Amino acid sequence: MAQVRDVAALAGVSPATVSNALNHPSKVSPDTFARIQAAIDELGYIRNDAARQLRAGTNRAIGMIVLDIGNPFFTDVARGVEDVLLDQQRPLILGNSAQQPARETNYLDLFEQQRMDGVLITPVGDVLDRLRRLRDRGTSVVLVDRMTRAKEFSSVALDDKMGGRIATEHLLATGRERIVFIGGPAKITQVKTRLAAARLAVEQHGGAAELTFVETDAMNAEAGRAGVEQLLALPAKQRPDAVFAANDLIALGVLQALTLAGLRVPDDIAIIGYDDIDFAASAAIPLSSVRQPAHDMGSVAARTLIGVIADPAGSKVQHVTLKPQLVVRRSTGG
Amino acid sequence: MAQVRDVAALAGVSPATVSNALNHPSKVSPDTFARIQAAIDELGYIRNDAARQLRAGTNRAIGMIVLDIGNPFFTDVARGVEDVLLDQQRPLILGNSAQQPARETNYLDLFEQQRMDGVLITPVGDVLDRLRRLRDRGTSVVLVDRMTRAKEFSSVALDDKMGGRIATEHLLATGRERIVFIGGPAKITQVKTRLAAARLAVEQHGGAAELTFVETDAMNAEAGRAGVEQLLALPAKQRPDAVFAANDLIALGVLQALTLAGLRVPDDIAIIGYDDIDFAASAAIPLSSVRQPAHDMGSVAARTLIGVIADPAGSKVQHVTLKPQLVVRRSTGG
Structure with a gap:
């Protein structure tokens, strides 16, 4: 399988320039960028997200745990999340707790192992400690449709x-x-x-x-x-x-x-x-x-999460409440 | 953050033994396993799936693309898939093509970048070439609820x-x-x-x-x-x-x-x-x-996919058709 160095050789640039083109395209001149792009296409090079993830320490995917995937309300929320994430080229990993604390914990374990950038959750069990641990390990957390007693996580809820x-x-x-x-x-x-x-x-x-x-x-x-x-x-x-x-x-x-x-x-x-x-x-x-506004709630939650991921320490905790309509x-x- | 070598030092074993305990628990004596488990708990060690994934070249997650997440038929199928994958500690990455070929392609791009072990898809566009490329790069593919002209991919469909x-x-x-x-x-x-x-x-x-x-x-x-x-x-x-x-x-x-x-x-x-x-x-x-039998179809598709992943070259192409009921x-x- 083609590597960065193969792309660099074919494009006549250094591997560092290829890396720049992939990660900070604005640092590379349009001509060079076009040459690198042509080399990528010709060699069928695919960037290995695992390698990037290892260097960065996290995974671009976003995990989401919903209460009941059989209730169209929650699939509407998930669609709102997905619409925002797709624009950001971030895959959504959807887990269905089915209102069972054991399934919820199982998904949190997976998300922790995967070192994801962010998690959206409508908690069913008493998971506050788990969420704190996730956050302390670098995963941003936003609560959806449910407030907890602790106000330390940003949340999006309905009135x-x-x-x-x-x-x-x-x-x-x-x-x-x-x-x-x-x-x-x-x-x-x-x-x-x-x-x-x-x-x-x-x-x-x-x-x-x-x-x-x-x-x-x-x-x-x-x-x-x-x-x-x-x-x-x-x-x-x-x-x-x-x-x-x-x-x-x-x-x-x-x-x-x-x-x-x-x-x-x-x-x-x-x-x-x-x-x-x-x-x-x-x-x-x-x-x-x-x-x-289920779809809106999903979109707002996803955008809030992306804000926290971009600046985990600096972003202020926010509690958004959306209004329903007769x-x-x-x-x-x- | 704690590393394997820290766990090994605390448990008084070699790093290779810790690695065995994590990946092949049956190779390690129960006593040693308990010591390693205690060290893991004490240090808060978390295995880094990105590192493992890089070594293995693939990602344990399974991607799934459905036609319409707003139709309960497809969420029933997804629940059947999820029940099987959860037992296997494999996260499900669910994508909704909403019957739009462009969204479908977008998800296939993401799945290719992530080098996933497997993909389940109900195709909407003409994606046969994309699926072949995925397969040639090591991602197993099973078709759900839709046959293609090419019979080269295993499929699960309904009669x-x-x-x-x-x-x-x-x-x-x-x-x-x-x-x-x-x-x-x-x-x-x-x-x-x-x-x-x-x-x-x-x-x-x-x-x-x-x-x-x-x-x-x-x-x-x-x-x-x-x-x-x-x-x-x-x-x-x-x-x-x-x-x-x-x-x-x-x-x-x-x-x-x-x-x-x-x-x-x-x-x-x-x-x-x-x-x-x-x-x-x-x-x-x-x-x-x-x-x-939507839920069953999901479970059968997931089990078929896991079989293909375990033995991509050896597993025979299978076309399962499930019967409906009045x-x-x-x-x-x-």
Whole structure:
């Protein structure tokens, strides 16, 4: 396989000049650069990233650990990251923790062994010490969609308080009074924050409005269906007139269970979801939702990370919070 | 940062023994291994994969290029790959071509620069020459879900002919006679094969049964909605009594458009999709579908690739075809 010295010989320059052309093209005259490029093409030389990585001590790849690659919300975030990294010629190594701390640790081990330049993570387990160690060994870290108690890592998150409030205010403004919030487990930060904001909005609205909480054991369609079973067991008069689902997957399960039970959406019961994944707009009754700027969050996180990598000591810790947006569709009468 | 020689000194062994413990643990006695492990922990030594990679000439990571990371079918395949690779301590570098040849080439460039051990690809452009070059430079290649004219690379694919046939036979067996196939563009291999198999099944059934083809410009929910608009323009008597959608995303769009137009599924029109993504089962009217063993396909592809990597010259080229399965739900009267 062709080496730098072969390229240098064919181009009639020193190996150091070839190295400059590869790493600092502006230091080389256009003529020389063209000669070197022609030699590279002719010899089929490929720069060996392993050698460069060894000299630099790090790996240009960026590692990313997401909670659930089966949820389109996270693939939207990953696409936002990927769009930025592709421009930078940095490959994205995507790991799916599937919400299991053991898988998360496994990926962190791999990333540490690979001495990557940077890691984006939505933590599931208690990994703060691991992240500190990564950072101390030269890997930059940015948190995505989840804050930790420690504010020492830059983070990009979404404003769940605002999301919970605008969804609930929309239901109240369209005349709904008996709202049920379906989601869980309750200890998940997003569920906790959205529910608290919904409660506050109902209190501030006053009058006859009330909010009930049906806790689920997961954030998927099956959990939504199970949640509806509890509602259907109630006497018709006590049934809610609106469901606020903690995410769109739950909302899709709620829509299915209500449809199969012969209830009309939105006439009998309105539904609003959260995330605005593509499947919300293409549901049989298009679902209202709270749009999360998932793709933007990925892009902002990737750009923040690239800033930290460029200047690990100098870059200030930043906590960016992106705002969600109400999307009204037919499931709430839109 | 701690080096192998520091570990060796602390454990009271030679550097070669430390190297054996890291690379061939069975060559080292349990006692020695425990001493070395303790030294590694105490010093915080981390093996440098860049150095190892440089010596070996390749990178343990596996690159994978998928067509559309927003389609759950492909994330299911990726999860199947990931489950196998995680056991092998090999990171997965996932790239999304988004069906754009330029993005595909970009990822192949990165994978070539990184000198990866292996690449899994569902090709979109004409990349046969690129794949040959990758292979000649020591990167093993396995094709996923798509055959090329050249049979020189091992591949794992799905039996679309069988899938097209069983979906159509199911519609005919439940008394449907005017079937419309919605999907496209027609040049996509999967669309072509499924449609041809559907036509054949209708011909063999004989009688009054007929099949019409409505070509779409994409394989998503929006295309399904657009396809239904053409059907709704027909006089009621000429309307089909069944839709065979080329994938589940299209089927979801069809279900939505029919529901919003006041048509009943399955009473007026039955729908069957293809892939059996999670969203098919959780649609408002649960969708019948052709289940593709996506996760299995990913696992088989990963294991095939690992076999080729272990013995690039000796391993026989293999073409595995996995069988789909009919899943009957309410949208076809199940």
